[in-house]
Amino acid sequence: MGSEQMPSSAVREQLQQAAQERIARLRERLERHRLGGALLSALPHIRYLTGFSGSSALLLVLREQIHFVTDDRYAEQVRQELFALEGLQVHISREPLKVLAAVLDGVSVLAFQPEYLPYGMLLQARRRFRPVRLRPLRQMVEPLIVQKYPAEIELMRRAAWIASKTFEAVLERIREGMSERELAAELSYLARQLGSEGDAFEPIVASGERGALPHGRASAKRVRAGELITMDFGCLVRGYSSDLTRTVVLGRASLEQRRVYQVVLQAQERAIEAVRPGVAARAVDAAAREWIAAAGFGEYFRHSVGHGLGLSVHEPPALSPRAPARLRLQERNVVTIEPGIYLPGRFGIRIEDDLCVTANGAELLTTATRELLSL
Numbered sequence: 001m002g003s004e005q006m007p008s009s010a011v012r013e014q015l016q017q018a019a020q021e022r023i024a025r026l027r028e029r030l031e032r033h034r035l036g037g038a039l040l041s042a043l044p045h046i047r048y049l050t051g052f053s054g055s056s057a058l059l060l061v062l063r064e065q066i067h068f069v070t071d072d073r074y075a076e077q078v079r080q081e082l083f084a085l086e087g088l089q090v091h092i093s094r095e096p097l098k099v100l101a102a103v104l105d106g107v108s109v110l111a112f113q114p115e116y117l118p119y120g121m122l123l124q125a126r127r128r129f130r131p132v133r134l135r136p137l138r139q140m141v142e143p144l145i146v147q148k149y150p151a152e153i154e155l156m157r158r159a160a161w162i163a164s165k166t167f168e169a170v171l172e173r174i175r176e177g178m179s180e181r182e183l184a185a186e187l188s189y190l191a192r193q194l195g196s197e198g199d200a201f202e203p204i205v206a207s208g209e210r211g212a213l214p215h216g217r218a219s220a221k222r223v224r225a226g227e228l229i230t231m232d233f234g235c236l237v238r239g240y241s242s243d244l245t246r247t248v249v250l251g252r253a254s255l256e257q258r259r260v261y262q263v264v265l266q267a268q269e270r271a272i273e274a275v276r277p278g279v280a281a282r283a284v285d286a287a288a289r290e291w292i293a294a295a296g297f298g299e300y301f302r303h304s305v306g307h308g309l310g311l312s313v314h315e316p317p318a319l320s321p322r323a324p325a326r327l328r329l330q331e332r333n334v335v336t337i338e339p340g341i342y343l344p345g346r347f348g349i350r351i352e353d354d355l356c357v358t359a360n361g362a363e364l365l366t367t368a369t370r371e372l373l374s375l
Helices: 008-032 044-050 073-083 096-101 119-129 150-170 180-193 208-212 257-274 282-294
Strands: 037-040 058-062 066-070 088-092 109-112 132-135 204-207 227-234 243-250 307-308 315-320 334-337 342-343 348-349 355-357 362-366
Touching: 008 037, 008 044, 008 058, 008 150, 008 307, 037 315, 044 058, 044 257, 058 073, 058 096, 058 355, 066 073, 066 096, 066 227, 066 307, 066 342, 073 088, 073 096, 119 132, 119 208, 150 180, 150 204, 150 227, 150 243, 150 334, 150 355, 150 362, 180 204, 180 227, 208 342, 208 348, 227 348, 243 257, 257 334, 257 348, 282 315
Parallel strands: 037 109, 066 088, 109 132
Antiparallel strands: 037 058, 058 066, 204 227, 227 243, 307 315, 307 334, 334 355, 342 348, 355 362
16 A cells, blocks of 8 residues: 555545444434433543544533533644534533533433443432433444444554554664563654554563563563564554554574464464454454464463454454354454464464455455564
């Protein structure tokens, strides 16, 4: 895809249309549950529905109106970012629950997000909103965002391109004796040079025996010749994430390292081949997990094979052995495929790529080589 990008105005227009359609679907869901409205507190979900990227906001979706509340630190940001949504009313206040309580006339039951509303705020809301009853509604927004719109896919394609180019660039900077933290800093710096807004999450760099930690934070440990180095990082474009993992070797790989690497790579290839609309999420996990188990490393694969991507790094669908049988991939899901083998006290290997589910299979968004590179 190179560095070409969709015009910013077209992206915003499509994201706004996506938000309006998702709000309509949310209202349909509320109607089915006989709920008068929904109080949203998860910031990524608020961004999906309004465009707001700040760190403090509440969103109240009623049958005819939408009430957005944030404080005066974000007054100018609101004017720049919020979509022009039908029925949207903006409130700037340091007392958001007081503001929302005043617009609840006629509402008897209000849904809230139990996974995201702090308990203290829930208690305050119950007092403020009386006699309105608050009812928890799990997975309130997740079904609305699991399928991405073309503009969202384009932003994640761009974020994946930046991550791939960052990996290629960092290879020239890895040297014996540098610390894992130095390498993590190089990843962040290079990604920003290539256009990333920031880190999608704190970069993971784990070398040698620390590679057996699936989520090992970069440490002061210095990389040594003969060690495997796992780098797991993500980039952001207009808030949308990529998530890329590569494992390289500093110097010459041993026969064991090469063998385990091939098992992980082949497991990933099998999982990627399994990705298509209608396939059970847990079947994608099984495609990789069964290959790793057959090679004798089943107990050393310690996490799910993948997850959804979007404004959050971990979104539905979860490609997990624990996923319900009814959970199936849909066209325009964006997911990761990341099998790994972690041998305690020795080394670990993980390979991760981002994919968009298409009508006939999947498009690989990340483009960095998956061969074992010797540096």
